[in-house]
Amino acid sequence: MRRFLALTLGLALLASACDSSPNPTASPQASEGPFKKGSGTLRVLAGSELQDLAPVLDEVKAATGVTVKLTEIGTLDGIEKVAAGTAVREQDAIWFSSNRYLELHPEASGRIDVSTKVANSPVVLGLRASKAKELGWDQHRPTWSEIAEAAGSGRFTYGMTNPAASNSGYSALVGVAAALAGTGRALTSAEITTLTPRLQPFFAGQSLSSGSSGWLADAYVQRQSGGAPVDGLVNYESVLLSLNAGGELKEPLTVVYPADGVVTADYPLTLLSGASEQARTNYTAVADFLRRASTQRKIMETTFRRPAVPGIELTKSFGPTDGALVELPFPARYGDATALVTGFGDTMRKPARTIYVLDVSGSMKGARMKGLQTALLGLSGTDNSLSGELTRFNGREQVIMLPFSTTPSAPRQFDLPVENRKPVTNQISGYVRGLAAKGDTAIYDALTQALELAKKLDAADPKRFTSIVLLTDGERTVGPKLPAFKTYHAKLPAKIKTIPIFTLLFGESNVGEMTEVSKISGGRSFDARSGSLAGVFKQIRGYQ
């Protein structure tokens, strides 16, 4: 008996040691065939909105043996990396909510290999239920032009991502522009100018901007409890339905499906040209798992994306089907697609008021000052890359520089015209080159002054989207401390209190304090301790 037991035990041990499947609980559904296998890691450059698929990716690992490592990046930065051919050096695949813009890019389109559509989600408007009811949109589906009119006359406010940084904002821009053009075919550059006066009212209603869809949803939740809540969000249907299911909303969102159509994301997991054979094997295994009916159902039920694979019945939470939700055409050419984004920045959007609060204390001397100057010169027009072109200072923008050291310096204001921006951007460049590092670090004196200035400017010219960027490389050394600033901040009128402060973690700056400052204002902190300052300044442009 003892011998038998020992034999069984020995075999069992050995069997488990030889078992190639890392997780014995991951067994395929009989009808779907055996799992394809890979090994190691599939490195994927991905949009931030895909983070919610983490639980599915754990199952991918269990079933296929492949770890999918997502590296978050904005759509545009991603395209630029693919186009430059640098993406494939560090990554095997890309995964954004859409490849449409990338496929139009003359340099990027040849650098992608096979792609696999994983899900679908249209970009639509979500409004808090009482506001939707007030507008009658719980009963009647408005057209984009009705939506634009209501937004323009201040009947509701909304948040949306920046089309130059994120796919959901870009899809919304394409959708509203195509719908307002009403031609029934893809929009061309020539039509954009004529459309601008009709698009401006829509964007006038935007009171919250973001460089990523995920952060936008979080900011919306946070703004509910402040003094200046936002009425709704333009985002993926999946994000809006997830918010409704998430239990953090004071009031559920009514999902408004514009009567004249939408643009839909299709989440293509795409192998990069030149990826290794192992990467290709891993890619195939991962794609196979993601498209199984059981996985598709799970993606639908947990992330509210519609399935990409036929034969799966939609759950009740999804909006109109059978032709009631028309797909609007995307531009056909790269030039047209790009003209739409630059047009958004220069002529359509609510113009920005951008205040840069810049530490020029002694510690900034040398490479740090040089880095700051390069970043700001890039935004003034010296950066000729695609991302440079789409993040530069825009027509109609008001840029204010407020350097500080022992005390804040006098702020300097630059107003960019709609056209012929060059003389003003030259002035900005000249000013930036003249910045010199000296003295102490009076962070909160400077921030207070920036907010007072914003208050004054907003009273005179309220139809702007105001934000503050704070760059410091060290701790406060003189002037008021954080608690005093917080007391001051708490007493500000709602509109000023909700001016987002975007802080950079840089040099030896106080991470805790910088995070706190961004948090109380509804802003965000960005890590510039590794990587280029210019890259982070460009990233922040998506939020301004």
Place this chain on the structure above:
Amino acid sequence: MKRLWIIVPTVVVLAALGAGIGWYLGVDRLETVRGVVGSEKAPFFADQRVKDAFASHGMRVEVDSRGSREMATTVPLDRYDFAFPSSVQAAERVKQARPATGTHSPFWSPVAVATFTQITDLLVAEGVARRAPEGHWVLDLGKYLDLAKRDVRWDQLKGNVAYPARRDVLVTTTHPGDSNSAGVYAWLALHQLGGGAQALDEVVKLFTDQGGLERSTEDPFEKYLTQGLNYTPLVLVYESQFVEAALAGTLPRNATLMYTAPTTPSTHTVVAFDGAGDKVGDLLVRDPQLLQLAAEHGFRTDEATAASVLARVPGAGPALPLKLTGIVPAPPAEVVDSLLTTLDQRLRQ
């Protein structure tokens, strides 16, 4: 207790032996053959019965899906034993990109338009579609091209309550620079319009008016299957895709198929780069089981097999003709090639 010292090594040896035998039996002795195929053929190669059929000949066929035209441009052909584009013309281009050891044409399929009954009703009322004597739907290419040229929108069709969308009446296709089906469509349109510079402008417009185009034919068809009429009312497909979905029961509500008049056959062609690729092509042409399976995935092999498969398409489904009329012969490869090169330049400028 002392005997344990004997038992443990014995167990280990036995177990190791057993594991070794298990490993030997578990690893198949199949030769892996790699191919790059037009996406509409991916479901065929993914079918377990197809895998088993190849396995019985000692082969495991692994495929990647790409657009037929991409195969001659951006696909790294070096890593494959064969390419399997969707037409003889595309196969010619592939052969120019990498020399072939042989070509094999196992089956064909006409391009057609996947749509919905409420849409065919509208097009019939407009005089653009009609029912053929055999019972299947036909899209009159000439009349359709006239609507497209005049930018007629769905919401401008008289009495249209079924789909009053503010979108042009336009077939959704793939990119002609990437994919064979769009190339066939472009050629049929140009042929219908009689050729020449003005006709070419009109063909370019058929694509630019659509906006962003997918790279391979299965992508728009899959959106037709999953998003239905939300996606678009008219999608260019191969007949085989539609038949395959009909048999699988995955067609959307009110789905139906329209054949363009005229239409042209698309002969799916294996371009083999080595012996293994040739073996795959040869099996596809000769093996009765693989031919039967191809027919069940909607491809036209011989008439008798096609008849038996079409007869099994669910009764409620659309009428599918055994014999197609109004077929024009496919154009020479160099004609298609020069058209597609021009179109690609015009679309990417």
